[in-house]
Amino acid sequence: MAVADFKKYLAENVLNERRPVTYRSLGRALRVHSTLAKQMLYEFHHTENTKKPHSVNATYIITGTQKITGPTTTNGVNANSHHNDDDEIMPSSPYISSSMPNQDAAADQVPISSVLLVREEDLEDAKATFESISTIHVYSLQPTTLQDLNVLTDVGREMLVNHASEDPLQYGKQWGMIQNTNVKRRTGARPPPPTPGPTSTVPAKRPAQSEPPQLSKTETKEEHTQTKPAQRQSTPSTKPADKPAPVNKEKGSLFSSFAKSKPKLKKEESSTPAASGAESVEPSGAEDVLLDDASEEEPEELFPESKKQPPSEIRESRKEREERLKKMMEDDDDEDEEMADAAEPPDEPSAPIDQPPPKQEELKVEATVRGGRRRGRRQVMKKAVKKDSEGYLVTVEEPSWESFSEDEPTPPPPPRKKPVVSAPKGKAGAKAGQGNITSFFGKK
Amino acid sequence: MGDDSSDGEFLRSPSAQQHEPVFRSPSVYNPLDTFRLPPGQERQYQQQYGDMYFLRLAKLKPAVEKVAIDAWEGFSIAGEHARHVDRVLDVRQGELCWVAGTIYMEMPLKPNILEDLMKENFTLAPPPRPTYQDPSHPELTDIMLEDESGRLRLTGSKLASVQLATGVIIAVLGTENANGDFEALDIKVPDLAPQPQRWERDDAPQTSEGSKKGKIALVSGLGITGTSSDNLTLELLADYLLGYTPSSASGHNDESLADASGITRLIIAGNSLGASTIGDVLSLENGVQGKKAAQHKKYGYDASAYNASPITQLDSFLAELLPSIPITLMPGETDPANFSLPQQPIHRAMFPRARAYCAPQPTGEGKAEPGWFDSVTNPWEGDVEGWRFWGSSGQNVDDVLRYLSFADEDGNVSVDGDVEERMRVMEAMLRWRCAVPTAPDTIWSYPFQTDDPFVMQACPHLFFTGNQPRFKTAVIEGGLPLKLNGEDTEMGGTDEDAPLPTVRLVSIPKFKETGELVLVDAGTLEVEVVRFSAFAGKEENQ
Numbered sequence: 001m002a003v004a005d006f007k008k009y010l011a012e013n014v015l016n017e018r019r020p021v022t023y024r025s026l027g028r029a030l031r032v033h034s035t036l037a038k039q040m041l042y043e044f045h046h047t048e049n050t051k052k053p054h055s056v057n058a059t060y061i062i063t064g065t066q067k068i069t070g071p072t073t074t075n076g077v078n079a080n081s082h083h084n085d086d087d088e089i090m091p092s093s094p095y096i097s098s099s100m101p102n103q104d105a106a107a108d109q110v111p112i113s114s115v116l117l118v119r120e121e122d123l124e125d126a127k128a129t130f131e132s133i134s135t136i137h138v139y140s141l142q143p144t145t146l147q148d149l150n151v152l153t154d155v156g157r158e159m160l161v162n163h164a165s166e167d168p169l170q171y172g173k174q175w176g177m178i179q180n181t182n183v184k185r186r187t188g189a190r191p192p193p194p195t196p197g198p199t200s201t202v203p204a205k206r207p208a209q210s211e212p213p214q215l216s217k218t219e220t221k222e223e224h225t226q227t228k229p230a231q232r233q234s235t236p237s238t239k240p241a242d243k244p245a246p247v248n249k250e251k252g253s254l255f256s257s258f259a260k261s262k263p264k265l266k267k268e269e270s271s272t273p274a275a276s277g278a279e280s281v282e283p284s285g286a287e288d289v290l291l292d293d294a295s296e297e298e299p300e301e302l303f304p305e306s307k308k309q310p311p312s313e314i315r316e317s318r319k320e321r322e323e324r325l326k327k328m329m330e331d332d333d334d335e336d337e338e339m340a341d342a343a344e345p346p347d348e349p350s351a352p353i354d355q356p357p358p359k360q361e362e363l364k365v366e367a368t369v370r371g372g373r374r375r376g377r378r379q380v381m382k383k384a385v386k387k388d389s390e391g392y393l394v395t396v397e398e399p400s401w402e403s404f405s406e407d408e409p410t411p412p413p414p415p416r417k418k419p420v421v422s423a424p425k426g427k428a429g430a431k432a433g434q435g436n437i438t439s440f441f442g443k444k
Numbered sequence: 445m446g447d448d449s450s451d452g453e454f455l456r457s458p459s460a461q462q463h464e465p466v467f468r469s470p471s472v473y474n475p476l477d478t479f480r481l482p483p484g485q486e487r488q489y490q491q492q493y494g495d496m497y498f499l500r501l502a503k504l505k506p507a508v509e510k511v512a513i514d515a516w517e518g519f520s521i522a523g524e525h526a527r528h529v530d531r532v533l534d535v536r537q538g539e540l541c542w543v544a545g546t547i548y549m550e551m552p553l554k555p556n557i558l559e560d561l562m563k564e565n566f567t568l569a570p571p572p573r574p575t576y577q578d579p580s581h582p583e584l585t586d587i588m589l590e591d592e593s594g595r596l597r598l599t600g601s602k603l604a605s606v607q608l609a610t611g612v613i614i615a616v617l618g619t620e621n622a623n624g625d626f627e628a629l630d631i632k633v634p635d636l637a638p639q640p641q642r643w644e645r646d647d648a649p650q651t652s653e654g655s656k657k658g659k660i661a662l663v664s665g666l667g668i669t670g671t672s673s674d675n676l677t678l679e680l681l682a683d684y685l686l687g688y689t690p691s692s693a694s695g696h697n698d699e700s701l702a703d704a705s706g707i708t709r710l711i712i713a714g715n716s717l718g719a720s721t722i723g724d725v726l727s728l729e730n731g732v733q734g735k736k737a738a739q740h741k742k743y744g745y746d747a748s749a750y751n752a753s754p755i756t757q758l759d760s761f762l763a764e765l766l767p768s769i770p771i772t773l774m775p776g777e778t779d780p781a782n783f784s785l786p787q788q789p790i791h792r793a794m795f796p797r798a799r800a801y802c803a804p805q806p807t808g809e810g811k812a813e814p815g816w817f818d819s820v821t822n823p824w825e826g827d828v829e830g831w832r833f834w835g836s837s838g839q840n841v842d843d844v845l846r847y848l849s850f851a852d853e854d855g856n857v858s859v860d861g862d863v864e865e866r867m868r869v870m871e872a873m874l875r876w877r878c879a880v881p882t883a884p885d886t887i888w889s890y891p892f893q894t895d896d897p898f899v900m901q902a903c904p905h906l907f908f909t910g911n912q913p914r915f916k917t918a919v920i921e922g923g924l925p926l927k928l929n930g931e932d933t934e935m936g937g938t939d940e941d942a943p944l945p946t947v948r949l950v951s952i953p954k955f956k957e958t959g960e961l962v963l964v965d966a967g968t969l970e971v972e973v974v975r976f977s978a979f980a981g982k983e984e985n986q
Contacts, residue, residue, distance in 0.1 A: 006458070024688060034688045039458040046457075061680075061689060066975075110917060111972040113702065115680055115689055118979040126979045135690040137454035149978045153675040160760060168767035173465045178687035178705045178768050180468040184816040185766075185800050 006030055006040040007047075010141065014056060015048075020142035020152060025159040027175050028166075034176035041138040058120045059140045059149070064133035066114045117149060321390065377403045454690065466687055469658050471708035471770050474646050475814050475826030478897045479786035481890055491891040493884040497611065499896040501546050501591060504613035504877055507634040508544050512615035515632055516542055519617070526617055531593040535620050542617040548595065548885075549610045549847055550586040551576040555886060576846045576886070589616060589626065596620075600628040607872050609847040611881035634877040636922035639903040639945035643830035658966030659702060660828055661685065661710045661769075664776070664837065664910030665954030668761070669718030670753030677959045678761060680976040684961075685710065686768050702963055702972060708829065710769050713910025713952055714776020714822055714837025717754045755780065755794055763797035766817050774822040776837035776911060781822070784888035785839065785880055786897065789819035823879060825904070829966040834904035838911035840880040841951075843887050844869045863914045863951070870909055870949045871920050874900070879907075903945050906969055912951035915960055917971045921946045 009029060013019050027037035041058070048056045117139060118126040127133060140152055173179055381397045388394045481487055509528075519526045520540075527541040535543055554576040577585055587598045587608060598616065608614070617630040666678060683689045687704045762771060775781035775790050782788055792799040795817075803815030820826070823836035845865060873879045880898040883889035889898075903922065922945040948969045953960050959976040 024683070033463040035454065035463055035690075036458055038454045039456055042455050043457045063689060110915075112975055113972070114975045114977070115684055116977055116979050117676070117680060122979050135454065137690060150676050153679055156675075156679050160764070168764070172767055176463055176466075176688060178468045179465045180768050180770075182470050182770075182816075183767060183801070186802070186804055 006032075007044060010040070010044045014044075014141050014143055018143045020140050020146065020155050022140040022152060022155050022159075023138065024175075025155050028159050028163045031171070031174055033174065038137040041141050045138060045141055055143070057142050057145050058138050059142075059146065059152070060118045060120070060123055061135075061137055061139045062114075062116045062118055062123075062126055062130060062133055063135050064114065065112070065131045066116075066129050067131045117152075119145060119149070121145065325392070377401050466705045468705050468768060469708050471658075472646050472829050473709060473770065473772075473814055473818075473827070475772070475818060475820060475824070478825045479821040479823055481786065481788055487890070488893070489891060491893045493889070493891050496884055496889070496892050496896050497546055497590075498592060499892065499894075500611065500878065500899055501544075501613055503896065503899050504634050505544050507637075507877065508613055508615045508632060511635055512542055512544065512617070512632045516617055516630070532589055532591045532596045533593040535596060535626065537620045537622070537624070540617075540619050542615055543589070543596075544613065544615040545589040545591040545596070547608050547610060547612045547614060547881075548588045548590050549576075549608065550588065551847070552584040553577065575848075577848075589614070597625045598628050599623075599625040602628045602631060606631055607844075607848050607868065609844045609881050610885045611883070612876045612878060633872075633875045635875050636945050636947070637874075637877050637900045637903040639905065639922070639947075640832055642905065644832075645827050646830055658829055659707045660964045660966055661707045662713060662835075662908055662910075662950065662952050662962040662964060663710065663955050663960075664713035664912075664952040665715040665956050666712065666758070666761075667715060667718040667778075667954065667956030668754045668757050670751060670757055675757070676978055677955070677976045680959075681955070681961060682761060682764055684974065684976070685765055702974065707769065707963065708966065709772065710765065711772045711828070711833075711835070711908075712774060713835055713908060714774050715778045715911050715954070716758050716773065716776065717778050717780070718956065759795045759797050762795060762817065763800075766798055766801045770816050770818070772818045772820055772824070772826075772828075774820055774824050774835065774837055774910070776822060777839055784890055785823070785883050786890065787822040787837070789821055792819060795819075823898075831905040831966070831969065832902060833906050833908065834879065834900070835906075835908040836879065836910065838909050839887055840873065840882070841866055841869050841909045841912070843882045844873070846886070847882070863912070863916050866909070866912055866951055867916050867918050867949060870907060870951065871918070874903060874907060874920065874947055874949075903947060905946075906948045906950065906964060908950040908952055910952045911954050913953065913957075914951065915953045915958065915962060915973055916949075916951045918949045919946055920949060 006026065009026070010021060013021050021041070023034055023037040023041055026032075026040060027034050030037070030040075032040070045056050045058045114130075116126060140155065142151075146152070168177065169183060169185065379399050379401050382400050384396050384398055386394050386396050513528070516526050524540045527539065529535050529541045529543045532543055532545050535541060587603055589596045589598055598618075599621070600618065613634060615632040616626065616628045617632075618626050618628045621627050663681070668675070668678070680689070684704055685707065689704070762773070765771060773790060775787040777783075779787075779790055780794060781790050792802045795802075798817050801815060801817035803813060803818070823834065823840070825832070825834045827833070845862075848865065848869070873881070877900045878898055879900055880887060880889070883898060884891065948964070948971070950962060950964070950971060952962050955961070961974045961976070963972045963974060965971070
């Protein structure tokens, strides 16, 4: 038992951190019975105050019967200063033919018992208002007198949050909760999101938060790819497809997350680790964040042992599919983008062209001087329409190599260099890149 | 658990004492679906409300006529025998007769839908009024008796001494005077409906132990607003119900705190959420000549104004209690449910944590087992521990009270008078056999077409009303079903040979204001109160 630890715990919390501790929070923290926790509080209060008076302040709970005639001290917070709530003789009501029944019942009063929370200083005053006291126990300890007893509710709330993972059905006995053998709880239920209050503001933020890293990643990558084409060669072909999306849609976080997840469908599995790293949150990932943010944000569920149940999974996958379908249907304008996407890749592969190290360019210059033609191989994106496992037609872009040979060697490089210059500016770079594409096609 | 005096149990050093788990007594619970509306699209709002009155009259007329026949058969004044007239319009001038019908009260301050329509302020609920009577012009109040044939204005001193409200079915004895008004000499109401036996719908537990020990907790008006200020007493309440607050130690007995483990069920009678959250929105909508309100005025729903913390706090409060105690939750005026009676259960989606204890989604036909956490209608009717409970969140009593003058016969209006008045209204409702008579006139109501559930088919054993200013309880008894003495008497209650139906009336105070929890003994229906509060000491008096 943690009996030995309680002094340490209380010293840390009450004396050092100057936080109030209630018997329930102590009981939860040390996993002890509420009665024991009350005794611990009392013990600590007693020993500390004998060591150094007034170092610890307590509040008490008094239960019992209050005097009927003692409302003078119990007003204010204690709003119930009316004391004649006894059984009343029903005044004879006109309809009643036979109803003067409780003339004798008028004698017996309704017993009123009280549960009163009292500060240490007021303990004696409060005791005086009681006709008979059945129990007194320590409710909480705190370093100084509480101006506002409502502070104690925060302790309770915090406790609920901190111990949200502990299933009350399992631990209740330990705490001294009254057990009920008949409890019916649905096991199939979705694990409830644990903490109420604090989470409420978060949802809005959540998607946004997950956004920036992705963006910056892709963006920096862009810079990389454009400044150092060579490096790109290893991770090239599939990547570009989804690049424009994040850049264009930077603002609409929600939609961008959908949009981003989409290209992946069209991509091959061969997507580079980098790309999938950023995006491979499943297509439904974004949605998950939106719907289930509470549970996601605090992985510590109320009942951790209950895994994700099949139903919700099924629902999710269906949602996913709907999502995809919707995207396919609605995305005419997306199609435009895809054109851009489609357009870009050829451009970038073209970078590899000049790129097969920059030295080649110099070589090429020489070659032109010789009036020779350029030859080589380049990677291009080809579209292929396929049926996927669910029977939908899916356009997949695949990288493939084609060989070429052409004249006019020198002109291309200068325009291509521009994007390199502007690349650091982020978006501008992307735009420039697009302009580039058209020129590229125009030439072709 | 305590081996020595109760103080010593807690105010001592930690002991190595083992704590035996305490088990809560089981709850026998069998709710009725009287007020559940058909789901979704089957709910029609095209019907006329008039049907409700006809339904009510058709249902209660036989009952009240039976009472009237018992009372007035052979009644005669100056040799003239009272004659039963079937329809209101058949009453002849100067002829002693009696007739049954529905009360309709025309009052100066009563909201009038036609007026509202004319003024085009039909989009907002009328502001609540303390009373529909105009105290300076009591003569403006007209009481009329109507049935499907017509209306008859009632007069006479008798009316001043009885409580009446629109929608009540009564029988009146009297004569029509020269003005065409009906001089009422006596009035009869249907009186208590037949009362079921205890354990009529359930099997009584074999042992008497459960019924001996059991208690049912009633609370209303938790008024959670999401601020910390209203939660301290709530927390004390939860502590008590969960058994953390020591109840009577072994030495003490009946006069101390009731043992929480004997509480088998908690019934929350409405207004679990505080009014202020809704009030703010309302005042904003009303645009209280508001400059600020106008500035913020947006079309549609303003998500930024939504504050989820009250409901999440209620949810965690429920989720904390549910592992130990079953809860019946009724919606109230300020709760997120429909406004018109009968209010339908607060949807479980509001309670992400507590809903794990709900009944499983009803699958197909076959009556589902009630959930451990049962979100029910308001009003609500059901059997708890074999007793029939009938309760509402208080709108019915509040509204009937507006029809009555607060001053009693002596003309004095005391603070307690109001509370007593409420008790009398509750009693009257039972005797009217109609617990929400003023729906659909002044309480918004679903337009029932085939059945008026507000008519009480069976008299409950415990009739409770939530959200009242004060706690109050009383016991009433019904008259004998058959009374063959023809005399017109008010106080015939000396017969003791038949088991009279007795009803316990409880008005449940608002917890937020009083901190009071009402405990009803499952064996005797005796009532006691537990009060939770914080002591305002020197600190706050300074």
